[in-house]
Amino acid sequence: QVQLVESGGGLVQAGGSLRLSCAASGRTFSSYAMGWFRQAPGKEREFVASINWSGGSTSNADSVKGRFTISRDNAKNTVYLQMNSLKPEDTAVYYCAATTYYSGSYYIENYDYWGQGTQVTVSS
Numbered sequence: 001q002v003q004l005v006e007s008g009g010g011l012v013q014a015g016g017s018l019r020l021s022c023a024a025s026g027r028t029f030s031s032y033a034m035g036w037f038r039q040a041p042g043k044e045r046e047f048v049a050s051i052n053w054s055g056g057s058t059s060n061a062d063s064v065k066g067r068f069t070i071s072r073d074n075a076k077n078t079v080y081l082q083m084n085s086l087k088p089e090d091t092a093v094y095y096c097a098a099t100t101y102y103s104g105s106y107y108i109e110n111y112d113y114w115g116q117g118t119q120v121t122v123s124s
Contacts, residue, residue: 002026002098002113009094009118012086016122020081022096022115030054030074033102035111036081038092038120045095049081050105059105064090086122093117 008020022034035050049060049070058070067086072079079096097111104110 002028002032004096004098004113004115006094006096006115006118009120011121011123014086014088014122014124016086017082017084018086018120020083020094020096020118020120022079022081024077024079024098026077029077029098032098032100032112033105034070034072034079035097035099035105036070036079037095037097037108038090039095039117040089040092043092045108047106047108048094050099050102051079052102057102083120086120088122088124091120091122093119 003025006022033052036048037045038048039045051058051070055072067084069082095117096115098113099111101110
């Protein structure tokens with residue numbers, strides 16, 4: 001079992017930055033690839049970024065490339081999402097999730113564990 005708890009969300013003006021954190025419980029954190037997803041009101045949950053177990057490989061959605069960076073610290077059982085140059089369309093609830101299937105990390109159905117989400121609101 002892996003329990004995930006996100007933090008770091010909030011209200012920020014367009015052009016600003018936030019860093020989300022996702023703290024994982026359990027001794028097997030480094031065995032999992034990790035992903036960030038988001039869900040805006042009235043929309044489906046969508047892939048944002050993922051990172052493999054070692055942190056040596058990452059993937060990003062086209063909509064956030066060059067603005068968002070995913071990273072992880074296995075010693076702290078934590079994955080991060082640094083979000084820069086935020087836009088109003090980035091407003092959503094952001095979720096972290098864990099999967100053993102990094103090559104399929106774009107797909108929601110491949111994730112085994114999910115956090116409860118943290119709200120990010122970007123004002124124009």
